[in-house]
Amino acid sequence: MNVARTIASGFAYPEGPRWHEGQLWFADQHDETVHILAADGTRVDSFHVEGGPSGMGWLPDGDLLVVSMEEHKLFRRGKNGLSLHCDLNHIHRHLTNEMVVDSKGRAYVGNIGFNFEAGDSVTPTMLVMVDTDGTSRIVADELVCPNGTVITPDGQTLIIAESLAPRLTAFDIAPDGSLSNRRVFADMPGHVPDGICLDAEGCIWAASPFTNSVVRVREGGEIVETVTIEGAGAFACMLGGEDGRDLYICVANPSMRPETLEKRGGRIDVARVTVPAARGACP
Structure with a gap:
């Protein structure tokens, strides 16, 4: 069993981590801020996202897409700052969340x-x-609290955590982006899978907030490795670092507003793992 160590702290509710161009990006959702850290946890930059940021990802031209949870919008961040990319108010019912x-x-x-x-x-x-x-369209429905999401390096499969199912669900991706062949990647009884990432062996690391751990899951449901978090919930994770073997973990204690803003018990933990990140996977 691996135990994580803390490299940065003082956040409200960190979520949605991404490893991009040698830096860790994550959303402090309750503080309406995206933070950028160096690999060792040193703060590099930050910027405000009205309505609270969540999922992030990059366009082929290098611009960032970032979710605004409460505004139900997807913003694009380029050299001139944030601009509206898509308004999802006509579709989303409550709190736009994760994204790949x-x-x-x-x-x-x-x-x-x-x-x-x-x-x-x-x-x-x-x-x-x-x-x-x-433009937007619905590509899957009847998902039970869809959360962390990854796409395999070949671009053929999307895997998403249904936190309250609880399971990881996979889809085939068609050339036009449509999803089909819905299937269970892994049932996860006893866990509430939240943020996820993919490693080079095709296993999923899934944050499990109510067990204070992050677990490595094979297709079919076997849990083959566990990272323990001291005294707090793990809500999302991302493989990164120079060799792709640093597992960065978004940790919060407590996890509900307004206490998160008052106590600022959120932090970034990291654990060394054996299998690196999947090259070319999204995110």
């Missing part, structure tokens, strides 16, 4: 689907694809 952007610049964007902070009943929802021109 494929190598062609198509964004697959999820949403919570119900107001969990108000105690609403769990309601299945949809996954939306936003094309490069900013």
Whole structure:
């Protein structure tokens, strides 16, 4: 069993980590800020996203796409700052959430689907694809709290965490971005899979917030490795570092507003793992 160590702290609720061009990017959702860290945790830069950032990914031209959770919008960040890429208010019911952007610049964007902070009943929802021109369409439905999402290096398969199912679900990706052949990649009883990432052996690392751990899961459901988090929940993870073997973990304690903003117990932990990130996977 591997135990993570803390490299940065003082955040409200870190989520949605991405490793990009030698740096760790992540969304401090409750503080409405995207932070950029060096590999050792040193803060490099940050910027504000109204409505709270979540999923991120990059277009082929290098511009960043970032979700605004409460505004149900997808923003594009270029040299002139943020601009609107797609408005999802006509589709998303509650809190636009995680996202993966494929190598062609198509964004697959999820949403919570119900107001969990108000105690609403769990309601299945949809996954939306936003094309490069900013148009959107539903490509999957009846997902139970769709969350962390990855695309395999060949661009042929999308894997998404259905946090409250609880399972990882896979789809085939058609040339036009449509999804088909829905199937269970891994059932995960006893876990609530949140943010995920993919390694070079095709295993998924899944954050498991209510077990204070991150688990490595093979297709079929076998858990083959566990990283333990000290005294807090793990909500998302990303492989990165110079050799792709640093597992960066977004950690929060507590996890519900307004306490997160008051206590700022959020942090970034890291653990060394044996198998590196999948090259060419998205994100």
